[in-house]
Amino acid sequence: MTIVTGKAEARRRLESGRSSVLRQIWEHRADYAYVLPAIAVMLVVIAYPIYYTIELSFFKTPPGLQLRDKTFIGFDNYTTILTSEVFWRVTWNTLIWTLGSTLIAFVLGFATALALHREFVGRGVLRAILIIPWVISAVAASYIWKWIYHSDFGIIGAVLVGLGLADRPPNFIDSVNTVLPSLIVVNIWREFPFAMIMMMAGLQTVPEQLLRAAQVDGASAWQRFWHVTFPHLRNVSTVTILLLAVANFNSFIIPWIMTGGGPSNASHIWITHIYELAFGRQRWGVASAYSVLLFLTLMTLGYFYVRALSGNERQEGSA
Amino acid sequence: MSTTAETAPRSLSRRRMRVDGWRWTGRIFLAFMLLYTAVPMIWMLI
Numbered sequence: 177m178t179i180v181t182g183k184a185e186a187r188r189r190l191e192s193g194r195s196s197v198l199r200q201i202w203e204h205r206a207d208y209a210y211v212l213p214a215i216a217v218m219l220v221v222i223a224y225p226i227y228y229t230i231e232l233s234f235f236k237t238p239p240g241l242q243l244r245d246k247t248f249i250g251f252d253n254y255t256t257i258l259t260s261e262v263f264w265r266v267t268w269n270t271l272i273w274t275l276g277s278t279l280i281a282f283v284l285g286f287a288t289a290l291a292l293h294r295e296f297v298g299r300g301v302l303r304a305i306l307i308i309p310w311v312i313s314a315v316a317a318s319y320i321w322k323w324i325y326h327s328d329f330g331i332i333g334a335v336l337v338g339l340g341l342a343d344r345p346p347n348f349i350d351s352v353n354t355v356l357p358s359l360i361v362v363n364i365w366r367e368f369p370f371a372m373i374m375m376m377a378g379l380q381t382v383p384e385q386l387l388r389a390a391q392v393d394g395a396s397a398w399q400r401f402w403h404v405t406f407p408h409l410r411n412v413s414t415v416t417i418l419l420l421a422v423a424n425f426n427s428f429i430i431p432w433i434m435t436g437g438g439p440s441n442a443s444h445i446w447i448t449h450i451y452e453l454a455f456g457r458q459r460w461g462v463a464s465a466y467s468v469l470l471f472l473t474l475m476t477l478g479y480f481y482v483r484a485l486s487g488n489e490r491q492e493g494s495a
Numbered sequence: 496m497s498t499t500a501e502t503a504p505r506s507l508s509r510r511r512m513r514v515d516g517w518r519w520t521g522r523i524f525l526a527f528m529l530l531y532t533a534v535p536m537i538w539m540l541i
Contacts, residue, residue: 288528291521302525306532320539331538365531397517 226471232464239458246461253465262441262449270425270445272356275396277363277427278420282413284364285371290401292372293379310369318433322361325349325434349435352442359431359443363424371469378412411487418481425474446470 217455233253257263277335292303297489309317324330325348333345348358382405392432428447431437437444444452446466454463 238501284528287524291525291528294521302529306528306535311531316539317535320535322540324535365535368528379517 190478199404215394219483229464229467229471232460235461237458237460245461249461253461254469256462256468257465262444265441266444266446266449268440269443273360273363273431274424274444276357276360277367277424278417280360281416281420282365282371283366283414284368286375286409286413288372289375289379290370290405292376304374307369308375309366309384313435314366314429316325317362317366319432322349322384323363323436325358349443350439352439353437355439355443358401359434362430362434363400363427366430367420371420374416374419375409376411378409381412382408411484414480414487418484422477422481425470428492 196404232246234248234250236249236252237243237246288306292299292306324332327333327345327350330345330348332348333342335343337345337433346354349355350381386404390404395403426447427445428451431443431445432448435443438449441449447470450463451469452465453459453466
């Protein structure tokens with residue numbers, strides 16, 4: 177009897193909840209009408225491609241056949257991906273690429289922001305020069321660095337040979353061992369200014385009185401940084417790292433233009449591999465399954481980003 | 496009395512030297528970053 181009463185109560189609550197949601201929608205019908213066109217456009221340009229990609233990931237799409245001739249194969253594309261050696265190689269590359277680029281770009285950007293925080297002659301000019309790599313296009317940056325790394329005409333090879341550090345100019349982007357670190361250097365070059373700008377903005381919020389009080393109490397420069405400056409920058413650091421991680425995960429232009437994923441898949445990351453599978457080999461099903469995995473990974477990062485942002489807002493609200 | 500008077504400036508100068516160390520580290524680091532940023536752009540212009 178008690179159970180029946182409990183069930184009835186739960187049903188009554190559910191129904192009242194539903195009716196209150198419907199009532200609220202009806203009360204705000206004008207607001208919903210205003211956002212309806214935007215929602216419709218989003219459904220067409222965002223929701224439908226996501227749905228179609230997920231659907232396509234369950235089909236076999238042999239090259240040479242039209243997409244309407246695809247055959248349903250369930251989770252076979254996912255099994256093919258997860259059991260292939262290339263997938264783990266590409267995943268490892270993606271991890272090194274994302275973690276390496278993100279962490280080093282963040283550390284360099286943070287250190288530059290700290291060094292530029294002090295007043296000195298020419299600070300504005302230096303700041304402007306350091307921001308330029310972030311402003312120029314990734315395509316231009318890729319071609320510049322391709323020439324810098326060139327084994328015959330590149331400046332790095334010439335300097336190394338000139339200094340007697342190498343007998344002949346090294347093949348930076350033609351060797352499986354050096355290609356990924358070389359690309360990471362280029363990516364860091366383009367992205368550290370972003371971290372620098374974010375951290376410079378964050379440094380403006382550190383209370384000067386606290387730093388002075390710590391100095392009066394005899395705290396060293398390192399202690400002032402570690403116990404006063406850094407705790408104030410924790411949230412902006414989290415947001416910066418997450419934004420850099422998402423951007424690097426999605427990074428396509430630099431690896432694709434500089435190496436096209438080669439040599440021997442040594443510089444393929446997820447996004448370039450997906451592009452090659454879809455538009456190079458026309459394996460739409462496998463490429464879609466890869467895209468779904470990438471989407472889930474990015475959604476996870478996005479979740480942490482939103483959590484970090486809402487944490488910031490809560491802190492600002494309580495302050 | 497004279498001991499106190501002598502130690503105070505010495506500790507001050509030591510602290511100043513430490514601050515200078517951080518400042519010089521910052522300057523050298525900025526010079527490195529300027530080189531890292533500017534060389535590719537200059538190479539592009541050449």
